[in-house]
Structures are given as structure tokens and as C-alpha cells.
Amino acid sequence: MYAISLGDDGAELRPLEVWHAEEFLAHLDRGREFIGQFIPFGSQATDVDSAKATLQRYADLRAADSASYHGIWLDGKLVGGVLTLNFDAERGNCEVGCWLEPAATGRGLITRAMRILIDWAVEERGIHRVEWHAASGNQPSIAVARRLGMTRDGVLRQNHLHHGVRHDTEVWSVLAPEWRAARARSGQNDH
Template sequence: MFATPLGDDGAELGPLEPWQAPEFLAHMDRGREFVGRYIALPDRVTDLASSRAYLQSYAEHAASDTGRILGIRTDGLLVGGVLFRTMDLQAGTAEAGCWLEPSAVGRGLVTRASRVIIDWAVEERGVHRVEWLASSENRASIAVARRLGMTRDGVLRESYVHRGRRLDTEVWSVLAPEWRAARGRTER
């Protein structure tokens, strides 16, 4: 319901809501180690209660207009997602992110889904700057940032601890005029 097709291969982008916690948990269980290599999401979603709480937190972000979470499905199966971890509409900034289970890798799903949410943020919500933060070791996420036409702003050295290791964070971004130019659009 309310899904956006991501192409003609059966992939679609749609809401992830608290009532979908069992499906979200099953998805995390399928991709837990793969997804958790660089992000904490599978460490936070470990049982039904934490799955529901995680999705509830994003329902609250959506209600306060400070974030969003959407699922990527292929043939009806939840295989990943994209989100705005943060959104500050007054400042005109948002931080996008993603995850994908191993069965769905290599199909361009994250890139296609990210285009949809960035388009929405820029064109519908007036966001001026969309950021993409990724571990310097996460080559796949960095490749998505490049495919989205983002610019590498810099590296935050050893900026976060993940599973006992200090990791560097690469900061990538795209500005609304750059996004529109790449999409063949003009300023609204």
C-alpha cells in the first residue's frame, strides 16, 4: 500500500511502520551480520520489542517532521531500506542513510530508492543540503554517494566506535541546485 515502484523489476519503496515490526525483525535476522559490518541498526533491532521501538521512533520522527524511514521490497519481501536519520527543515538539511541485506546487493536498489527520497526532500520539503555519512571502509555506500552525484566534503577521522573499533566517517553531500541540475530541473 502506498508503494513507489523503483523500476520494472518488482522493486518498490514504501513505508515502514511500527505494526510491521515482525517483518522488520525477520529482515534484520536475515541480514544481521552483513548489515552490521558498518552500522549499528542490527545491534539495536534484536527482538520484537526493539524492532517495534525502532520503527516507533521513526513514526515519531515523521510526526515531528525530523526524519523518515522507508522499506525497499522486492516481490513483496523487505530486503532493505533508506531513511532520513535527521531532518532539520528550518536549516534546510537532512542526513540520508541506507541498508540492504545480502540477497539484494548489486541491483541498484539503494541508489534508486535514495533518488526517490532525495527528490522528495529537495522538491517537496525544501531541503537545501542532503548529507550521506559512511564508514571509510564501506566502499558500497561510498559508491552510492558517487552515483547520486554527491561531493566528498571530508573525513572525520576515528569519529565513531562500532563493535569495539574506531572508524573514520566520510561525509558526502549534494546541494539542491546541484541535484536539480543533474536531474535536468530548474529552481522552484
């Protein structure tokens, strides 16, 4: 079991596992409308059994080495998370994503957690290309991609139907050499 500090504000990155189903459901219920503005994340988790099924699906994907969930806890309360999906270590590609309830926004939690996740993907798993997909209207998500030093590769016009509206999806990415260079620069700035 791991718990990685995200700073001195009591935030931690931890595994999000099946036994967290009740806490996961309560978290989703607090943020469902906000989280679901641009993506259907958690929409199938509407009771404890379906929350367990959602977490079990990701546990199975993690066991297959193709995806993973990691929760963000703030002062002991689950408030969001980061994830990998379309994880393909053999080809060196993955996609990352996130979610956060509204009460936890504006603290840099996603950026801090994502730095840890991308470091792990690049340095531990040998991922070469990390992608970030965000609806063009989701400015907070796009701001995180920018803070992470990602480059906008392009826009998939009206490719995502959500709540009866077609959204453009922006595809951002960072390559392992770019990630390492940016991390080295930020390390130099810390001294």
C-alpha cells in the same frame, strides 16, 4: 499509503511502519551481520517487541518531522530501506542513509530508492543540503554517494567507534542546485 515502483524488477519503496515489526525483525535477522559491518543499524531490534519499539521511535521522529524510515520490498519481501535523519526543513539540511540485506545487493535498489527520497526532500520539503555519512571502509556506500552525484566534503578521522574499532567517517553531500542540474542532465540523456 504509498508504494512507489523502483523499476520493472518488482522492487517498491513503501513506508516502514510499526505494524511491520515481525517482517522488519525477520529482515534484520537475515542481514544482521552484513548490515552491522560499519553501523549499529537495527542492533537494538532483537525480538518483536524491540523491533516495534525501533519502528515506533522512527514513527515518533517522523511525526516530529525530524526523521523517517522507508522500506524497500523486492517481490513482496522487505530487503532494506532508506531513511532521513537530522531532518531540519527550517534550516534546509538533512542526512540520508540506507541499509540492505546481502541477498538484495548489486541491483541498484539503494540508488533508485535514494533518488526518490532526495527528490522528495529537495522538491517537496525544500531541503538545500543533503548529507551522506559512510565509514571509509564501506565502499558500496561510498559508491552510492558517487552515483548520486554527491561531493566528498571531508573525512572525520577515527570518529566512529563500532565493534571496538575506530572508523573514519566520510561526509558526502549534494546541494539542491547540484541535484536539480544532475537530474535535468539525466532526464536529457533518457531521450
